[in-house]
Amino acid sequence: MKQNSTLGNLPNPSAAHQRDSLPNTTGATREPLLNEQQAAEFLNIRPGTLACWRVTKRYPLPYVKIGRSVRYRRSDLEAFAAAREQGADDLAQGDE
Template sequence: MQTKDDSLIDRREAAKYLSVSPGTLAVWDCTKRYDLKPRKIGRAVRYRRSDLDKFIEQQLRR
């Protein structure tokens, strides 16, 4: 069973959550700049909210 933090969200929602554009997320995924662990479901890209939270925490520690 998934918790709310493990829910999958699309690129548009993930970008809004991180306060960046969807294009920025696409570039980060393509260049592997940050390991946001995107999941591909068919042609759709999804992100776990918990992975985005970990990314935010890592950025705050810098």
């Protein structure tokens, strides 16, 4: 039995449905990603500083690589900043 060549090239709709219905096991959220410039502005630093931190692994700041592009999640930037927050309580403990 000869198969119709045009039908052989069509995607399998059930396979596409299965792929789309798989649970997200990566734990990644679907929040918008910020580019390097936007992330740098959020942290009030230069984009080159972010690049330096990334290359040297100076800080554990998560990022997403999409091809050659680097993207950051706003929640990761907020957590990064919060982890480095210095408050009056921290300063008072040093004086004791």
